[in-house]
Amino acid sequence: MKDFNVAILGCGTVGGGVAKIMLEMSEQLSGSSTRRIHLSKIVELSASEAVERFEIPAHIFCGGGKDLSKEEANRYIEEILQDKNIDLVVETIGGSNDFVENLAISVCHAGKHLVTANKALLAERGVSIFEAAKINKVSLGYEAAVCGAIPVIKTIKESFTGDQIESISGILNGTSNYILTMMQHEGMDFHEALKLAQENGYAEADPTLDIDGGDAAHKLILLIRLAFGVNITMEELARMGIQNIKKEDIEFASEINAKIKLICFAQKLDGKIYATVCPMMVKNSNFLAEVSGATNAVRFLNKYSGRHILIGAGAGSLETASSIVADIVFAARYADRALHEEKEKVAKLQFTDARHFKFPYIITFETEDIPGITGLTTTCIGKQKINIDTVSHNRHEKDRAIFSIVTMPCTLRQVEDAILEVKEKNPSVLLSEPKVIPILY
Amino acid sequence: MKDFNVAILGCGTVGGGVAKIMLEMSEQLSGSSTRRIHLSKIVELSASEAVERFEIPAHIFCGGGKDLSKEEANRYIEEILQDKNIDLVVETIGGSNDFVENLAISVCHAGKHLVTANKALLAERGVSIFEAAKINKVSLGYEAAVCGAIPVIKTIKESFTGDQIESISGILNGTSNYILTMMQHEGMDFHEALKLAQENGYAEADPTLDIDGGDAAHKLILLIRLAFGVNITMEELARMGIQNIKKEDIEFASEINAKIKLICFAQKLDGKIYATVCPMMVKNSNFLAEVSGATNAVRFLNKYSGRHILIGAGAGSLETASSIVADIVFAARYADRALHEEKEKVAKLQFTDARHFKFPYIITFETEDIPGITGLTTTCIGKQKINIDTVSHNRHEKDRAIFSIVTMPCTLRQVEDAILEVKEKNPSVLLSEPKVIPILY
DSSP states (O other), X not given: OOEEEEEEEOOSHHHHHHXXXXXXXXXXXXXXXXXEEEEEEEEOTTHHHHHHHHTOOXXXXXXXXXXXXXXXXXXXXXXXXHOTTEEEEEEOOOOOSHHHHHHHHHHHHXXXXXXXXXXXXXXXXXXXXXXXXXXXXXOEEOGGGTTTTSOHHHIIIIISTTSOEEEEEEEOOHHHHHHHHHHHHHOOOHHHHHHHHHHXXXXXXXXXXXXXXXXXXXXXXHHHHHHHOOOOOTTXXXXXXXXXXXHHHHHHHHHTTEEEEEEEEEEEETTEEEEEEEEEXXXXXXXXGGOOTTEEEEEEEETTTEEEEEEEEOOOHHHHHHHHHHHHHHHHHHTTSOOOTTSOOXXXXXXXXXXXXXXXXXXXXXXXXXXXXXXXXXXXXXXXXXXXXXXXXXXXXXXXXXEEXXXXXXXXXXXXXXXXXXXXXXXXXBSSOOEEEEEEO | OOEEEEEEEOOSHHHHHHHHHHHHTHHHHHTTSSSEEEEXXXXXXXXXXXXXXXXXXXXXXXXTTOOOOHHHHHHHHHHHHHOTTEEEEEEOOOOOSHHHHHHHHHHHHTTOEEEEOOHHHHHHHHHXXXXXXXXXXXXXXXXXXXXXXXXXXXXXXXXXXXSOEEEEEEEOOHHHHHHHHHHHHHOOOHHHHHHHHHHTTSSOSSXXXXXXXXXXXXXXXXXXXXXXXXXXXXXXXXXXXXXXXXXXXXXXXXXXXXXXXXXXXXXXETTEEEEEEEEEEEETTSGGGGOOTXXXXXXXXETTTEEEXXXXXXXXXXXXHHHHHHHHHHHHHHTTSOXXXXXXXXXXXXXXXXXXXXXXXXXXXXXXXXXXXXXXXXXHHXXXXXXXXXXXXXXXXXXXXXXXXXXXXXXXXXXXXXXXXXXXXXXXXXXXXXXXXXXXX
C-alpha cells in the first residue's frame, strides 16, 4: 500500500489538534482509503511548546522539536514544497496576508493537495487560491473554515448535488451567539456578556471580528461561493454586528416570540442572490432560535428536499481538527479523480444589494414622550406602502418613549425612506437612530 | 465527454421523483462530474400512469410508455443487466423479498453501480448485497434509505472519517413522530392521532411497520452497520413501538420537562454496542425534543467533535429522490476509485443486549388506590440498588392510582427485577404491567 504523506504547517490550536487526531487514529486512517495516510512533517516556530501541549513525538517536527527562527521555518517549508513524497499540506498558520496567500498558491503549484481552516484567507483572497488549485488539479479542502466541526462544505458539495439550494441562514459565529445567549438568559447587557465571554475563553482579547460580524461574513462568503457560484467581497456584503444590541431589543424579541441572533443570510430569487450578515429576530418556531451558547447551526431551504438543519461545534481545537482530518481522508480517497468542483456553474447568478430584498422588520423607535408620535411614525410607514403587522406596547421612561413596530415583508429601502420622512416631519422627535432588525421565520 | 447512463427500475413515488429531478436538472448534472449523467431507461409496470404523474417523456420507458406485464418487465430488466452502456441502476421497486434481493445482487454482478432507497431490503438481507457490491467493485448508494433527504449516510462515510462516533440517537420514523406530536399538541389519544395521520397521508392503511418501530429499526440497523461495523438482525435489536403510549405518559413527560419520542439509540461503550428502538422521554434541553411532525433528526456524539444534529425531511417523493440523485452524482464522480467503504473495521465490536445498558428510567405504575403502595414500590426499587430521582404526584381515579418514579441510571434488568419483586410481595396490587420508559438527556 502506497503512503499518502501529510505535512502540517503551523502547529497551534488547530494544527496541533490535527496532529493529535492523526496520531491517535493512525490505524483507522490507514484503513480508510487505498493509501496509508501518514503524518510526515510538521513545521512550527514554537515547536517545543507544541510537542508538550499535544504530546507529539519531537522527531515529526522539522528541526527535531526545537524552536525555529522564521528563516529556518521558511527553509523547511521550501523543502516540503520540493519534496515529491509529500502529497498534501495542511495550512494552519492562519491570517490573511501575502505570506499565507503565496504559501497556499505555492502548495498548489507544487502539485500538492491543500487543506486549510483559514476562512479569512479564503474569503478575502480566495479567488487566486481556488484558481491555483484548479489549474494544478489539486484538491482544496476547507471544511474546517466554515462552522468548525459541522460538515457543511461537504454537505453542499456532495450531498445537495441532486437539489438546488434556495436559501441559507445560519449562526456561524459562536462568540456572538454566546454573548447574545448570556444577554437573553442572564439579563446581562452587551458589555457584561462580552466580558464573560472573554473570561471563559469564548472571545479574544480583541473581539472585533467576532462581534462586528466580520468572521461570520467570511464564512457566509465561502458558503455563497459554493452554493450559488458567486464570488463576493467583504465590501459588497451588507453587514452589521451585535455591538448595538440592547436589553430592550432582547425584550422586544421576547414580545414577538423570537430571539435575537447574529444571522448569516443568503437567498436566491429571480436569478439574483441577496445576502446579509446582521442581528435578526428569529422566531421561536425556527430551530435557529434554540441554538444557544457557542454552538453553530446552518439551515438550508432546498428546491426538492425542503428544509435541512445542521447543528454542531463551530470552533475548538479537536472539533475543527476533525474536519481537517476528514478533508485529508477525502483527498486520499478521491483526489486523483478529475476535479469537478471548480467547474463553472451553469447559471451565473448576480449578487444584489440586500436593501432591495423583502423581509419583515421590527423597527424600534426611541422618541420624546409626547402625544402623536405613534401616529406620525405609522403614517410615514404607511406612506411607503409598508403594511404594519403590530405596534408594541409603548414603554415610557422619564421623558422618552420606546416602542417598536413590526412590519409585513418590505425592503430596507422602504423602511429607510419612512424613517427619513419621520425625521423631516419632526426633526427633533427621534432621540436616537431607529433600530431596524429583520425578522426570520 | 463520456456518458454515465442510469436506468431506473420501478417508477412509483420515489423512482418517479428521481426521473423528474434528473430531467429537470439535466444541465446541472452534466456539469457535476467528468461524465455526462444521463437517464437512459425506466422499467415500470404501470408506465402510462408514471408518464402522466411525473411528466416523463414516454420514450424513456422500456415499452415506450405502455403498461407492462410482469414478464415484459422482467425481460426489459434482463436487457438492462446485459447492456454494457448502463453504468448505474436505481432500484426503487421496494420490498424485502427474494425477487428484489436477487435483482440487487444481479445488478452488482453485472458490474453496475446500485442506488436504492430500500431500507427493509438492506436491513434484512443486506449482507449478501453489500458482499456482492464489494466483490464486483461497484458502489452501493443508499443515502435515501435512511431519513429520506437527510444526508446522514454520507456524513458518516465521508465527514466523520477524522473522528469516532460514540453514540447515535435519532427520530428516524416520521409517521410515529407525527402521531406523538398530535398526542402532545392536540391532546389526542393514540387512535385518534393514528386516524388523523392516515387521513393526512402520513400513515399507510396498514401502519404496523411505522408504529411498532420496525421501520425505524431498519434504519438504525443500517446506521449501526456503517458507524460501528456491526451487522445485527431485526431479531437481535430490542424494539418497542408507540402503540401503548397513553395520554398520561405524555403528561408525565411534561412533568419532567420532556417529550415522548420514538428514539433509535445506539452507543459504543467498552468495546460493545448497545442499541434499542423504543419510546423515550426526551428532555426538552435535547434538540430531538423539538423535532415535531413528520420531520426526522439524528444526533451524534463524537469523540473529537462532540455533538452533531442533522434535521430534515424523512420521507416524500422529491425529498427522498434528491438523495438518490446525489448518490448517482457521487458514483459518477468517484466510483471508479477503489472502494474503501467495504473494508473491515479495525476494531471488531460486539453487539450486546440493551437490558444491560444503563439509562435513567421513568416507571409508571397503575395500582389499587390503597395506602402503602408508594412504600412498596420504592422499597423494591431501592433493593435493586437503583437510586430514585423523583416520585411523581399520585393521580387518584376511582379505585386506582397512577404514579411514576424517575430513577437514576440503571439497567433495564434491575428495573425488571424490582417490578418482579413488587408483584411477588403483593400479587394483586398492580392493575397493569408497569410502563418502563428510558429518559434521554
